[in-house]
Amino acid sequence: RPYTFSVLSALAAVTERLGLAATINSTFNEPYDVARQFATLDHLSAGRAAWNVVTSWDTFTGENFRRGGYLPRERRYQHAGEFLATAQQIWDAASGRPPRVDVDVEDFSVHGTVDAPAPVHGRPVILQAGDSDEGRDLAAREADAVFTRHGGWEAGQAFTADMRRRAAAAG
Secondary structure, eight states, X not given: OOOHHHHHHHHHHHOSSOXXXXXXESSSSOHHHHHHHHHHHHXXXXXXXXXXXXXXXXXXXXXXXTTOSOOOHHHHHHHHHHHHHHHHHHHHHHTTSSSSEEEEOSSOEEEEOOOSOOOTTSSOEEEEOOOSHHHHHHHHHHOSEEXXXXXXXXXXXXXXXXXXXXXXXXX
């Protein structure tokens, strides 16, 4: 499959009204690199970038990255939340507020200034699709839009009510 950011950057050059959403894994990537790539895509597309934040559980994917293995289920969404918070600090630093990033968490450390353009709206649109309790909590705290597998009317209403409750609880 072609590299996501290359394809979306090419599409940004020949479109004006399409949102450009990339599904990028928070489990096996680094926040500094991902945040810079999204900041660049957002800049090139005049604010049309979106990030579908996914986590991974499978050993096969993990073995293709330097960490190997995978994160235990109970850590995946904690890691994703820390990843997103760090990415936001990177985007803020790209905007000059504050001028540098200083993050130390269990899985990564980011320190210094940022050499990336500032995202047009402060960050790309954040999408999330997790349907576990942890995934829904992450979506309620962080996402601008949520994918759901609940296509029936009653299941969709129950999902919407649950997400509204979680979003309100998350502030």
